[in-house]
Amino acid sequence: MARILSAGLAIWWLFLLLLIDESAQSTTNCTSNQFQCQDRCDTVCCGNGCCPSGFICNVADYSCLKYSTAVQSPVVSSSLAPSATSSSNSSAYNAPAASATASVAALALGQRNCNSEADFPGHGAIQGDNVRLGSQQACMNTALAEDEMYDGKAPITYSATLNDVPYYFAISWVRGCKTTVGSASPAQPLNQTSLDTPNHDVVCTDLLYDNWLNCTGNGGVGGYVDAGCLRYNFTPTASP
Numbered sequence: 001m002a003r004i005l006s007a008g009l010a011i012w013w014l015f016l017l018l019l020i021d022e023s024a025q026s027t028t029n030c031t032s033n034q035f036q037c038q039d040r041c042d043t044v045c046c047g048n049g050c051c052p053s054g055f056i057c058n059v060a061d062y063s064c065l066k067y068s069t070a071v072q073s074p075v076v077s078s079s080l081a082p083s084a085t086s087s088s089n090s091s092a093y094n095a096p097a098a099s100a101t102a103s104v105a106a107l108a109l110g111q112r113n114c115n116s117e118a119d120f121p122g123h124g125a126i127q128g129d130n131v132r133l134g135s136q137q138a139c140m141n142t143a144l145a146e147d148e149m150y151d152g153k154a155p156i157t158y159s160a161t162l163n164d165v166p167y168y169f170a171i172s173w174v175r176g177c178k179t180t181v182g183s184a185s186p187a188q189p190l191n192q193t194s195l196d197t198p199n200h201d202v203v204c205t206d207l208l209y210d211n212w213l214n215c216t217g218n219g220g221v222g223g224y225v226d227a228g229c230l231r232y233n234f235t236p237t238a239s240p
Contacts, residue, residue, distance in 0.1 A: 109199040114215035114223035124165035126220035138169035139204035143187035150183040166238040177229035189227035207232040
């Protein structure tokens with residue numbers, strides 16, 4: 001009888017040890033199986049461990065990051081901090097009007113029109129790097145469906161002042177202009193043409209930047225170019 005009781009106690013102690021070990025695993029370890037992982041972790045499974053409440057898993061190295069510091073709002077770089085900006089719904093810039101005698105415009109890249117330096121007396125030194133960055137800012141998110149442009153839609157504008165030099169960018173549908181399409185993406189205004197069409201894949205940033213790059217001999221004061229009915233304009237002004 002004593003031998004049976006001793007064996008029973010041994011089995012009981014072994015069962016308790018297994019329970020303790022399982023409990024420890026439930027708070028410190030997760031398996032690679034997601035369902036078992038969810039059963040064992042109260043919050044987030046991270047690699048072979050669990051992140052406590054208020055933490056998220058950094059999958060780069062499977063470390064636990066505190067949620068309040070790991071998840072933050074996007075930070076805008078101050079390298080091109082604008083003095084003033086206007087949204088795509090801004091009415092500050094009036095779209096240019098098409099000629100009263102204009103026919104249907106070709107869905108193609110037009111001739112670039114360069115500004116005269118005489119129209120910008122006393123302008124500061126216009127830096128190509130700043131024009132490039134400003135072009136990128138103006139074109140940001142223009143590939144979104146809601147930014148598709150058509151006749152009558154408010155222009156997309158962006159302005160910044162750097163080292164006391166203003167930079168102004170605008171993308172607009174020339175008022176009254178008609179072409180072979182009723183709307184166009186400001187990100188890629190000619191992407192509805194055939195693949196072998198010249199400048200089929202021209203993009204917003206280059207259209208704006210090239211108004212500085214390819215308008216030589218005018219002190220960098222830019223100009224504009226039309227792609228179908230969309231006009232891409234850069235001038236060294238704070239507003240139009």
